[in-house]
Amino acid sequence: MKASKNNVLAGQHYLDGNHATAEGAIAAGCKFFAGYPITPSTEIAERVSRRFPLLGGLFIQMEDELASMAAILGASWGGAKSMSCTSGPGFSLMMENFGLGIMLETPCVLVNVQRGGPSTGLPTLPGQADMMQARWGSHGDYEVIALAPDSPQESFELAIHAFNLSEKYRMPILIMTDECVGHMTEKVVIPPAEEIELIERRYTDKPPGKAWPFELTENLISPMLPLGQGYKFHITGLTHNEKGYPAIDAETQEKNVRRLIDKVNKHADEIIWLEEKDVDDADVVVMAYGISARVMQPAIAKARKEGIKVGQIKMVTVWPFPEKRVRELAGKVKALIMVEMNYGQVFLEMDRCAAGKCRTYLAGHAGGTVHNPEVIYNLIKESIK
Amino acid sequence: MSIQVKQPVEGEHPMEKLLRMDRIPHIWCPTCGLGTVVTALAVALEQLQLDLNNVAVVSGIGCTGRVAGYMKLDSFHTTHGRALPFALGLHLARPDMKVVVFSGDGDLISIGGNHFIHTARRNVDMTVICVNNFIYAMTGGQVAPTTPITARSATSPYGNYENPFNLPLLAASCGAVYVARWTALHIRRLTTAIKEAMTKKGFSFVEVIAPCSTLYARLNKLGSGLDLMKFYHDNSIIRHGADVREVGIDFQSKIVVGKFLDIEKPTYIDSVNAGYKRAFGDKYKPYGGTHGGI
Numbered sequence: 074m075k076a077s078k079n080n081v082l083a084g085q086h087y088l089d090g091n092h093a094t095a096e097g098a099i100a101a102g103c104k105f106f107a108g109y110p111i112t113p114s115t116e117i118a119e120r121v122s123r124r125f126p127l128l129g130g131l132f133i134q135m136e137d138e139l140a141s142m143a144a145i146l147g148a149s150w151g152g153a154k155s156m157s158c159t160s161g162p163g164f165s166l167m168m169e170n171f172g173l174g175i176m177l178e179t180p181c182v183l184v185n186v187q188r189g190g191p192s193t194g195l196p197t198l199p200g201q202a203d204m205m206q207a208r209w210g211s212h213g214d215y216e217v218i219a220l221a222p223d224s225p226q227e228s229f230e231l232a233i234h235a236f237n238l239s240e241k242y243r244m245p246i247l248i249m250t251d252e253c254v255g256h257m258t259e260k261v262v263i264p265p266a267e268e269i270e271l272i273e274r275r276y277t278d279k280p281p282g283k284a285w286p287f288e289l290t291e292n293l294i295s296p297m298l299p300l301g302q303g304y305k306f307h308i309t310g311l312t313h314n315e316k317g318y319p320a321i322d323a324e325t326q327e328k329n330v331r332r333l334i335d336k337v338n339k340h341a342d343e344i345i346w347l348e349e350k351d352v353d354d355a356d357v358v359v360m361a362y363g364i365s366a367r368v369m370q371p372a373i374a375k376a377r378k379e380g381i382k383v384g385q386i387k388m389v390t391v392w393p394f395p396e397k398r399v400r401e402l403a404g405k406v407k408a409l410i411m412v413e414m415n416y417g418q419v420f421l422e423m424d425r426c427a428a429g430k431c432r433t434y435l436a437g438h439a440g441g442t443v444h445n446p447e448v449i450y451n452l453i454k455e456s457i458k
Numbered sequence: 459m460s461i462q463v464k465q466p467v468e469g470e471h472p473m474e475k476l477l478r479m480d481r482i483p484h485i486w487c488p489t490c491g492l493g494t495v496v497t498a499l500a501v502a503l504e505q506l507q508l509d510l511n512n513v514a515v516v517s518g519i520g521c522t523g524r525v526a527g528y529m530k531l532d533s534f535h536t537t538h539g540r541a542l543p544f545a546l547g548l549h550l551a552r553p554d555m556k557v558v559v560f561s562g563d564g565d566l567i568s569i570g571g572n573h574f575i576h577t578a579r580r581n582v583d584m585t586v587i588c589v590n591n592f593i594y595a596m597t598g599g600q601v602a603p604t605t606p607i608t609a610r611s612a613t614s615p616y617g618n619y620e621n622p623f624n625l626p627l628l629a630a631s632c633g634a635v636y637v638a639r640w641t642a643l644h645i646r647r648l649t650t651a652i653k654e655a656m657t658k659k660g661f662s663f664v665e666v667i668a669p670c671s672t673l674y675a676r677l678n679k680l681g682s683g684l685d686l687m688k689f690y691h692d693n694s695i696i697r698h699g700a701d702v703r704e705v706g707i708d709f710q711s712k713i714v715v716g717k718f719l720d721i722e723k724p725t726y727i728d729s730v731n732a733g734y735k736r737a738f739g740d741k742y743k744p745y746g747g748t749h750g751g752i
Binding site: 105135143147151169308310 | 516532544548572738743
């Protein structure tokens with residue numbers, strides 16, 4: 074299905090990452106936004122609140138982030154494409170109902186414009202230290218899909234992609250951007266509506282009485298049941314069976330949780346999105362996501378100019394982690410470097426998958442500013458010694 | 459001596475249309491007040507002759523939170539305290555549907571207290587049935603923000619000393635348009651209240667005083683659940699239109715019941731539409747109405 078013309082501001086714009094995220098969401102057909110103000114994410118909510126009234130969407134500023142996350146789940150079950158945005162402290166509060174979204178397999182999009190933490194941290198300065206919280210922040214075992222844009226243009230595009238993934242895999246999708254991308258203003262080209270492909274929600278084709286909200290299907294993604302059409306379905310955050318009924322036993326738990334995990338892992342190859350450059354003959358590969366994938370460019374260019382065989386991988390998706398690719402590379406290269414604004418979060422996964430087959434390095438710091446490319450350059454030099 | 463076995467009654471159980479019979483027996487204790495409150499909702503729905511496809515029930519966590527699992531409606535068992543914002547999202551996406559939030563005092567008023575005051579303030583069009591048993595029952599009988607002073611609980615073993623909330627006062631002062639209180643034995647009056655609440659446009663609130671037979675009754679030596687249910691009923695004073703400031707409940711005191719508030723105010727969606735109409739005039743298409751959601 075194509076995007077609706079009404080929703081797409083086709084043309085060339087000069088937008089910051091947050092406004093571009095909002096435009097991407099609107100183009101994707103988002104019609105319900107519930108959020109709570111928090112720096113540096115507020116521009117998303119502000120733009121949505123300005124744009125929605127004449128587009129038939131509904132913006133609501135909730136009493137807190139707990140309510141915001143709960144409300145977008147409710148709206149999604151009501152049939153609306155829904156989203157919220159936040160930053161670290163709000164992300165912590167949202168983890169409760171993010172888990173409910175995972176458990177109820179509810180399509181929606183949650184944007185975290187990361188700032189420095191822990192606690193109140195650095196409200197107006199960038200960080201990338203919520204990456205493990207994105208992965209494990211709600212209690213229990215599950216898998217997530219998280220995207221990380223590196224520019225306003227990509228913020229627009231990944232917002233659409235996030236909605237498509239949420240409908241395709243029937244789950245909440247995380248956009249883990251950061252203050253730097255959120256507040257960076259650049260040219261954004263919004264294509265005409267007919268060039269924007271949207272994935273629509275898949276509802277059951279079975280009649281009431283024959284369809285269940287968590288029906289086991291071959292690809293592990295159950296079609297949803299529409300509200301108010303006589304299915305009289307039940308869904309619960311308790312461990313449940315295919316019918317959606319609670320079943321408090323180890324066997325149901327295994328089936329329920331296993332499916333949440335397998336649903337993502339078995340589709341990992343089609344979900345994972347890496348942008349690789351000069352990797353084939355590389356001695357060292359630098360990996361990064363979000364703004365750090367741009368900041369590493371001068372360092373890589375300088376090293377290559379000096380004849381160092383350095384390749385790069387920009388992770389457009391961070392979760393699920395590209396485990397297979399990193400294991401492959403670890404057997405070929407001398408070193409892998411992870412560049413991120415934290416003290417080693419996604420690095421831990423890279424290091425685990427390298428499994429001692431190559432050296433691993435972290436270019437990390439506590440956030441507040443992007444990396445000095447010189448630090449990355451020095452690490453590249455050190456890694457091939 | 460022979461035992462006479464009664465022949466099973468032929469035909470459909472009268473509640474079959476509204477209860478998930480494949481989930482019966484339920485988990486509630488014998489003589490818990492919840493059974494009668496669920497029946498009151500079921501009877502209210504029947505008498506209102508609503509299209510049951512168009513009614514959704516949302517619950518939080520706790521004994522009362524399990525109601526969603528037994529009603530044969532589109533039903534949502536959410537997280538602790540978050541039934542109201544979940545229901546708000548559901549309602550705003552599908553304003554043509556009737557949304558009933560059915561949950562307990564701990565869920566709605568303690569952990570969900572912030573959502574309660576804001577959903578009432580916004581006058582979101584939904585019916586909230588709050589079963590107040592004065593205690594956290596599911597977790598083993600701990601003190602609640604509704605526990606009367608001196609009442610014992612698992613975490614107030616020497617008697618509660620915190621002031622409890624007066625729920626009708628809270629609902630009314632935050633912006634509800636309909637506020638009533640009955641006990642679990644006022645079955646006919648409770649059914650009428652639920653019908654009125656569901657017909658009302660806006661945030662309607664029905665508090666139901668119900669016994670927790672296993673914990674509250676036992677810890678406070680108040681007899682069986684049935685004894686306590688009768689006590690609440692027999693010690694209630696019907697006072698419609700009572701000043702909500704004067705309907706607080708003390709330990710084993712008289713309980714003022716009745717319809718306390720029934721007023722008209724624009725709902726949340728009315729206010730959304732009025733606000734954008736002011737800003738955009740005819741360019742704005744009103745939100746809501748029959749299938750006029752998102």
